[in-house]
Amino acid sequence: MTSESTTTPDKTEDSTVESTEPESALETARRQLHQAASHLDIDQNIVERLKHPMKVHEVTVPIERDDGTVDVFTGYRAQHDSVRGPYKGGLRYHPEVTQAECVGLGMWMTWKCAVMDLPFGGAKGGVAVNPKELSSGEKERLTRRFAQEIRDVIGPNRDIPAPDMGTDPQTMAWLMDAYSMQEGETTPGVVTGKPPVVGGSEGREEAPGRSVAIITKRACEYYNSDLNGTTVAVQGYGSVGANAARLLDEWGATVIAISDVNGTMYDPEGIDTAAVPSHDEEPEAVTKYADDVISNDELFTLDVDVLIPAALGNVITEANADAIAADLVVEGANGPTTSSASAILADRDIPVIPDILANAGGVTVSYFEWLQDINRRSWSLERVNDELETEMQAAWEAVRTEFEQRDVTWRDAAYIVALSRIAKAHEARGLWP
Ligand code: GLU
Secondary structure (H helix, E strand, O other), X not given: OOOOOOOOOOOOOOOOOOOOOOOOHHHHHHHHHHHHHOOOOOOXXXXXXXXXXXXXXXXXXXXXXXXXXXXXXXXXXXXXXXXXXXXXXXXXXXXXXXXXXXXXXXXXXXXXXXXXXXOOOEEEEEEXXXXXXXXXXXXXXXXXXXHXXXXXXXXXXXXXXXXXXXXXXXHHHHHHHHHHHHHOOOOHHHOOOOOHHHOOOOOOOOHHHHHHHHHHHHHHHHOOOOXXXXXXXXEOOOHHHHHHHHHHHHOXXXXXXXXXXXXXXXOOOOOOHHHOXXXXXXXXXXXXXXXOEEOHHHHOOOOOOEEEEOOOOOOEOOOXXXXXXXXXXXXXXXXXXXXXXXXXXXXXXXOEEOHHHHOOHHHHHHHHHHHHHHHOOOOOHHHHHHXXXXXXXXXXXXXXXXXXXXXXOHHHHHHHHHHHHHHHHHHHHOOOX
């Protein structure tokens, strides 16, 4: 089944922030759109268009379990906007994946690609399933069947999926294989985040964490603090959190807290981040290596220079925003701060560097991967990291300029950069027919 829908209820006509929690990714994304649009002189009709996804595909994904029974899951691909290029964004395997969440996250991808000036639009998809309850064979069958169900709407010039929560390079290799077998030709550019041996890019897995570290360094410099002597707390020790923590540690920062679902490892003298396995290396093992464990709620109240939420969405809410003692928040996860919490932190003059800039290294190296696939020529890790640094620097400068000139929050500044580029592209292309 494929359904197209743009009928998601619109509860966020203005950017007024009242008590709105729990807030869906879509609600947050629409509030942020209105907030940014209010600073710009752009055609209201374009804002109206951007509030809605172009298409949302909902598919049924039946798979045979290892015991011979059949289970049926629901998958989605929400394609938000493609004015600047093919749709781009991750695929999530998580029990709470919904259509509205995919739409909201797809909108964020549109802004993220635009803030990085990549020639892509935004999309997000996923399957409502708990990947921890699937064997490797079941995950492979789910991925191949899902690939088949969305095959008509993806493609290297149409919509290019990538890993997200609960999916990884192996998932992308299966997806690429399923697509290629049906098309009759090997098509590496249909997905990014693949293993390098089948057209993936060096440095892609570390890229979101690397960009979080690069942006944290820039932000510290902006606020006149050197990374040496800067204390950092990182919530989540998966790919984003662990890579960001290790790079910051390597560059001289003192990482004093890292966490996973079981608790927070705390050491005011600094953690040897390389010695603690990331979620990918040994799942949920952080507290096994800790002498001192504090609760995950306490991590948010630590008096650190930088707090990096790098796990789930909606973790900084109106319930804990008042207790945050960090001087700076850098968003590693997508959507970790609710609208109400953003307003509280803005009132308290705590800068929040938004996800669409900070973790955009992932999609940026996805773009490099796509270029390598299309050109059939791979880049060295050194080249990938150098070009990523250059792109992050350019995006940082564009956002910093808006931040300073308009006296807005960092989030608004990033949205203003993104939205102006998207609006100009819509104006140039016009409305068809
Ligand atoms: N899922 C990642 C994100 O949220 C990467 C998307 C991509 O590389 O297309 O940015």
